[in-house]
Amino acid sequence: MENLIEIDNLTFSRSGRIIYDDISLRIQKGKTTAIMGPSGIGKTTMLRLMGGQLTPDSGEIKYKGESIPKMRRNRLFEVRRQMSMLFQSGALFTDMTVFDNVAFPLREHTKLPESVIHTVVMLKLQAVGLRGAAELMPAELSGGMARRAALARAIALDPELIMYDEPFAGQDPISMGVLVKLIKALNDALQLTSVVVTHDVTEVLTIADYIYILAEKKVIGSGTPEQIKNSDSELVQQFLQGKADGPVPFHFPASSTAQAFLGGDL
Amino acid sequence: MNWLANIGASTIERVVMFGRATLMLFGALVAKPQPLKMLPLTIKQLYVVGVQSLLIIVVSGLFIGMVMALQGYTILVGYGAEGSLGPMVALSLLRELGPVVTALLFAGRAGSALTAEIGLMKATEQLSSLEMMAVDPLRRVIAPRLWAGVISMPMLAIIFSAVGIIGGHLVGVDWLGVDEGSYWSIMQATVEWDKDVMNGVIKSIVFAFVITWIATFKGYDSIPTSEGISKATTETVVFSSLAVLGLDFILTALMFGIE
Amino acid sequence: MKSRKAELLVGLFVVLTIAAGLILALKVANQSISSSADTYTLYAKFDNIGGLKARSAVKVGGVTVGRVDSITLDNEDFTPIVAMSISKEFQKFPETSSVAILTSGLLGEQYIGFQPGFAIDGIENLVDGNYIQDTKSALVLEDLIGQFLFGNND
Numbered sequence: 001m002e003n004l005i006e007i008d009n010l011t012f013s014r015s016g017r018i019i020y021d022d023i024s025l026r027i028q029k030g031k032t033t034a035i036m037g038p039s040g041i042g043k044t045t046m047l048r049l050m051g052g053q054l055t056p057d058s059g060e061i062k063y064k065g066e067s068i069p070k071m072r073r074n075r076l077f078e079v080r081r082q083m084s085m086l087f088q089s090g091a092l093f094t095d096m097t098v099f100d101n102v103a104f105p106l107r108e109h110t111k112l113p114e115s116v117i118h119t120v121v122m123l124k125l126q127a128v129g130l131r132g133a134a135e136l137m138p139a140e141l142s143g144g145m146a147r148r149a150a151l152a153r154a155i156a157l158d159p160e161l162i163m164y165d166e167p168f169a170g171q172d173p174i175s176m177g178v179l180v181k182l183i184k185a186l187n188d189a190l191q192l193t194s195v196v197v198t199h200d201v202t203e204v205l206t207i208a209d210y211i212y213i214l215a216e217k218k219v220i221g222s223g224t225p226e227q228i229k230n231s232d233s234e235l236v237q238q239f240l241q242g243k244a245d246g247p248v249p250f251h252f253p254a255s256s257t258a259q260a261f262l263g264g265d266l
Numbered sequence: 267m268n269w270l271a272n273i274g275a276s277t278i279e280r281v282v283m284f285g286r287a288t289l290m291l292f293g294a295l296v297a298k299p300q301p302l303k304m305l306p307l308t309i310k311q312l313y314v315v316g317v318q319s320l321l322i323i324v325v326s327g328l329f330i331g332m333v334m335a336l337q338g339y340t341i342l343v344g345y346g347a348e349g350s351l352g353p354m355v356a357l358s359l360l361r362e363l364g365p366v367v368t369a370l371l372f373a374g375r376a377g378s379a380l381t382a383e384i385g386l387m388k389a390t391e392q393l394s395s396l397e398m399m400a401v402d403p404l405r406r407v408i409a410p411r412l413w414a415g416v417i418s419m420p421m422l423a424i425i426f427s428a429v430g431i432i433g434g435h436l437v438g439v440d441w442l443g444v445d446e447g448s449y450w451s452i453m454q455a456t457v458e459w460d461k462d463v464m465n466g467v468i469k470s471i472v473f474a475f476v477i478t479w480i481a482t483f484k485g486y487d488s489i490p491t492s493e494g495i496s497k498a499t500t501e502t503v504v505f506s507s508l509a510v511l512g513l514d515f516i517l518t519a520l521m522f523g524i525e
Numbered sequence: 526m527k528s529r530k531a532e533l534l535v536g537l538f539v540v541l542t543i544a545a546g547l548i549l550a551l552k553v554a555n556q557s558i559s560s561s562a563d564t565y566t567l568y569a570k571f572d573n574i575g576g577l578k579a580r581s582a583v584k585v586g587g588v589t590v591g592r593v594d595s596i597t598l599d600n601e602d603f604t605p606i607v608a609m610s611i612s613k614e615f616q617k618f619p620e621t622s623s624v625a626i627l628t629s630g631l632l633g634e635q636y637i638g639f640q641p642g643f644a645i646d647g648i649e650n651l652v653d654g655n656y657i658q659d660t661k662s663a664l665v666l667e668d669l670i671g672q673f674l675f676g677n678n679d
Contacts, residue, residue, distance in 0.1 A: 091395035428545035
């Protein structure tokens, strides 16, 4: 299977704190890959590294065999036209209508006449079920609708790769179901490659073709949903079943309880 | 010796910040120009930055002109020189109050809004998402705002001065009874286009540049949290007001101080 | 449409600025004689320039025809030399013209009063770089008072 993105021996640290320590990932073309892990381990950072917004300390990130950190700015911008990212907040431009938001990448990067842009935008909005909301401002949309509008914008230029940053976070069950269905449908219909970063276990198990679980700066488990479910790693099982305590401790590292509560003379 | 280290560290921090600000400016302005895309964006920002500041500028200009006339009259009438009210009002406005007060109001009205807007765009990942869409936020977001600021503030300063002179006329001539002919004619005999009017315009172009630079940079460089944005907004107003007053002294010394 | 309204208001903003600029240009400021292009320079030596400054006016019968460009001191006879830039509009002043340093009002600013001489045959006109021979220095109030008090008459 062909890999769209290959990450090798990646190390990344921010303000002196190591976030990734020597990890390697493969994103297969045309598949949905999920990157999971507990909050605060820098899953979004992984997407930013793939998009070239951050540069790793060491290691290699290759997009179609070409190193992203080594790209010159112009080349990076060309490559980014083939990718798009769905941000957690949607990141719709608040000073434009939904229509103009979706039309934005088309107007920026193509010279299509306005009538064609209108048709394309309406098709994309139809795909996410928001054709009726074209003239609303982003502030008038609910969280789930904003994310769908942002998804319409993300697919406006028919990218090869979509990166979803926590698409399910903070959504009600219905919106979540809609988004799961959309991501699946887009992947099947457009032959997209998707990277989904999330910690919502059940949703991911239904849409992902391949799963990486990150924790403690490392990849602690990877495989198809079946393999992951049957993993014998304690860490993976703790994450999947949401146990409060386990290899990932409930307590933030601290001095021993005896010392803290009994005056420390034991 | 700790304080020495602190001074050193904060100095380095300032220099680094200045470097970042210059890089931002460079990235925003020194790029291949795309007038077809820039023009509509700049016009939109002219509306936000310029037109929306118009009311406060006109009202302040009117009142400052009226106060100047009132104050000036009570001083000048003691020397029997109330005929010089016109040049006094006009010169103070054109040389000093027009550019400076406009700049201070502009920093408070438009500068803070710019910082907050850009900071919020950063916080809501709009800047990141522009980057991921292969659109340079420096050119798309920062550059039109810089241009709009630099263009609109001298315009506002000219309006401010003109309205102020009319306000002076209202109080001086219509209310206090200074002769209308001498108000205008002595003013016209004293005020010089290139020396007084143009120097005022040059001042306000410099102020405009500094304020919009500070405002856009503070927004672009802000920590994208509510606390960070509020701090950045405050800093915009404080820094740009101080910069305006300091620069005003330097510019005045260069323009009018040396015989 | 929203952007159309913005464009309209920005247009009005520009119109308003132009109007304000016109008020300043026509009602408030005088178009001062610009410094380089259409002026020529005359020189005059005075014994005492009093309070004359660079950019003081040069007037003929009350009409401003130019400005004092610079004031320097002659290093040989230690008298001040005043350079005046006169507008090209006003040419053909005869060589016999005289200049005096006058004061507008009792406490007003000092300016140069330019008195054109009579043009007779054989008298040439003043041209760029010429010196005006006939000059009257500034009246210094202290000197006048001294003369008055001590009857310093011949």
